[in-house]
Amino acid sequence: MKSRAHRFKENAAASLANPVLQANLRTAKGKFVDKRAIAIKELDDFEATREAAKDIRNRVLEHLDLWLEKFEEVACARGAKVLWAKDGEEVCRLVVEIGKQHGVKKAVKSKSMLSEEAGLNQALEAAGIRPVETDLGEYILQINDNEPPSHIIAPVVHKSLDEVADLFAKTHKTPRKTDIPALTREAREVLREHFLSAEMGISGGNFLIAETGSVALVTNEGNGRMVTTLPRVHVVITGIEKVIPTLEDLATLMRLLPRSATGQSISNYVSLLTGVKAAGESDGPEHLYFILVDSGRAGLVGSEFQDMLRCIRCGACMNHCPVYQTIGGQAYGWGYPGPMGSVLTPLYTGLENALDLPHAATLCNQCGVVCPVKIPLPDLLRRLREKQLENHLRPWFERMALKAWAWVAERPSLYALATRFGVRYLAWLAGGQKSIPLLGIAPGWTQGRDFPAPEGKTFRELYRARSR
Amino acid sequence: MKVALFVTCLIDLMRPRVGFAALELLTAAGGEVEVPETQTCCGQPAWNSGDRASAIRLAKKLIAEFEGFDYVVVPSGSCADHIKHEYPAILGDEPEWQARAVALGRRVYELTDFLVHVVRLEAVPGRFAGRVTYHDSCTGLRSLGIKAQPRALLKRAGVEVLEMNGAEECCGFGGTFSVKFGEISAAIAERKCANACATGAAAIVGGDLGCLLNIEGKLRRMGDETTQVLHIAEVLTAKS
Numbered sequence A: 001m002k003s004r005a006h007r008f009k010e011n012a013a014a015s016l017a018n019p020v021l022q023a024n025l026r027t028a029k030g031k032f033v034d035k036r037a038i039a040i041k042e043l044d045d046f047e048a049t050r051e052a053a054k055d056i057r058n059r060v061l062e063h064l065d066l067w068l069e070k071f072e073e074v075a076c077a078r079g080a081k082v083l084w085a086k087d088g089e090e091v092c093r094l095v096v097e098i099g100k101q102h103g104v105k106k107a108v109k110s111k112s113m114l115s116e117e118a119g120l121n122q123a124l125e126a127a128g129i130r131p132v133e134t135d136l137g138e139y140i141l142q143i144n145d146n147e148p149p150s151h152i153i154a155p156v157v158h159k160s161l162d163e164v165a166d167l168f169a170k171t172h173k174t175p176r177k178t179d180i181p182a183l184t185r186e187a188r189e190v191l192r193e194h195f196l197s198a199e200m201g202i203s204g205g206n207f208l209i210a211e212t213g214s215v216a217l218v219t220n221e222g223n224g225r226m227v228t229t230l231p232r233v234h235v236v237i238t239g240i241e242k243v244i245p246t247l248e249d250l251a252t253l254m255r256l257l258p259r260s261a262t263g264q265s266i267s268n269y270v271s272l273l274t275g276v277k278a279a280g281e282s283d284g285p286e287h288l289y290f291i292l293v294d295s296g297r298a299g300l301v302g303s304e305f306q307d308m309l310r311c312i313r314c315g316a317c318m319n320h321c322p323v324y325q326t327i328g329g330q331a332y333g334w335g336y337p338g339p340m341g342s343v344l345t346p347l348y349t350g351l352e353n354a355l356d357l358p359h360a361a362t363l364c365n366q367c368g369v370v371c372p373v374k375i376p377l378p379d380l381l382r383r384l385r386e387k388q389l390e391n392h393l394r395p396w397f398e399r400m401a402l403k404a405w406a407w408v409a410e411r412p413s414l415y416a417l418a419t420r421f422g423v424r425y426l427a428w429l430a431g432g433q434k435s436i437p438l439l440g441i442a443p444g445w446t447q448g449r450d451f452p453a454p455e456g457k458t459f460r461e462l463y464r465a466r467s468r
Numbered sequence B: 001m002k003v004a005l006f007v008t009c010l011i012d013l014m015r016p017r018v019g020f021a022a023l024e025l026l027t028a029a030g031g032e033v034e035v036p037e038t039q040t041c042c043g044q045p046a047w048n049s050g051d052r053a054s055a056i057r058l059a060k061k062l063i064a065e066f067e068g069f070d071y072v073v074v075p076s077g078s079c080a081d082h083i084k085h086e087y088p089a090i091l092g093d094e095p096e097w098q099a100r101a102v103a104l105g106r107r108v109y110e111l112t113d114f115l116v117h118v119v120r121l122e123a124v125p126g127r128f129a130g131r132v133t134y135h136d137s138c139t140g141l142r143s144l145g146i147k148a149q150p151r152a153l154l155k156r157a158g159v160e161v162l163e164m165n166g167a168e169e170c171c172g173f174g175g176t177f178s179v180k181f182g183e184i185s186a187a188i189a190e191r192k193c194a195n196a197c198a199t200g201a202a203a204i205v206g207g208d209l210g211c212l213l214n215i216e217g218k219l220r221r222m223g224d225e226t227t228q229v230l231h232i233a234e235v236l237t238a239k240s
């Protein structure tokens, strides 16, 4: 997927000006936040479970290479092939090769963030393989001219029923309907044909379990089952950080993932897929491939950003983020929106390609307190800001202003003098009014609100005068 | 008990009366209160903007100015937390300074936390006529656990608190965020103001001036000239 993260400000302005999106964001916010709050109350040891989940993920990251080798060994013993991809390009190349080898004309897909990162659909199309998204949300985006997703688990959360109704009528050439069950039935009918005719299924993976060589898929629609069991060939594409040691670890993480994501105590489907169809078995693929992708992950191991690799892609951080709630996910410009995206996008696509993202957060730490694996997201955002400054990636004016302000703040007498003039200037601007409608030195502030006038003298001056 | 007041740069510049209100509360609590004269800013804006070098220098300056006191009280949850919890990280490469930061951190309190948990102020000096709604500022709430303290004090002052929806949600201030992403920031503030006004309270009260200026600025832009926006120290020392 091509990143549009460098256009964050324009993207955000467009989101703010879109009334349909704003209405949808308001509804979605209530749903996700309230449901999660109820769901975590069912756990009497929620905090302890978070701590345990964090430990599991940390344990893996400390010896990521060993756990991956273990996974490879066990998965291969069950008849799977494990392939390694350095980046998105390699992912595309490998999938196309597999497709050609097995004479694939059509591939059905269920959610895979990595295939989105890699831009796999375009590569498949170029190679004459038709990719069909089968997650309802992803399907809607695909038939809407490959619109980018706005959320990692609810990719069309920004869309209204009316928009979908129009889209279905146009694409399926059926009478327009706004009854949701009828719309889903229509999608099922269209997709069923594809499930039955596709030679290859492509899925992501929520977790890879080292002790059994399995992939765990956490879904709500059931399409994941079709994609992974009906076609002859199944390709799992996922990041190398997704491995966990045992099934017991999976059980711990599963207490948190659906609750944090959608407020469900368990998702509708949890599939554990292990190996190829054995002799005498009636379903499952004849060929199973795991493509385990680096794409910048290995570089984070051992770095100051390693904590981010704990992420289990639940989306809670974005659902609770005041900025995400205001502008939606597409504004972030890549597959990963919200706080996790503001950390991942610059790390995976280059600091210089997402300069706004680490700053587009109030550091309110609502994300940090809901994250099921306790990733200190605000802290990571702050470190990215530091990295930008170190690499001279901030505008000259901003760097100078920051330096000048700090320089003065270190010199109390100068600071006293500067602030004395500063507040008088602001008070003069206010001209006796309670607030200033347009502030030349900080136009951003007065874009959408007034700047309250200062009292006119500093505390320092008044306190001095009083103690005399 | 030697108490130092760290006024914070925003209060120094924008709302000196909040500083004096804090002084009055601390005096009422029986403390011998000093306001070290060379204080400026805790350095949070530098740290949050990624300027580690400046953040280090300002941290050291503040530590040297305040470490001689029994307690350091700050009428802002976000500045208090910066000193208490971020300084040790900021000074992580200099063990000696880090130890001084940790030692100071133990004696740093947000104002309402100090009044309720350390000096147990029962007789609040002010009287405020009118019902209020309270905005829980993010850092105070999530890093220092400031939630019950301001409400307890307001109760002692006879002030009724009308809880708004989403009291714990961010107001959209976020320091430099409010200037860099003015439109987004103001849109978040609008939700906060709508929730606050829906309570019918006469005043929106909080413990962090940054948030309060943001909320006040948005209210006035929305044409609301009557709802007051006050720091809790002002309410607790009000003479109405």
Ligand code: SF4
Pocket: A260, A310, A311, A312, A313, A314, A315, A316, A317, A318, A340, A367, A370, A371, A372, A373, A374, A375
């Ligand atoms: S960062 Fe935490 S909250 Fe956000 S998606 Fe990842 S696991 Fe979930």
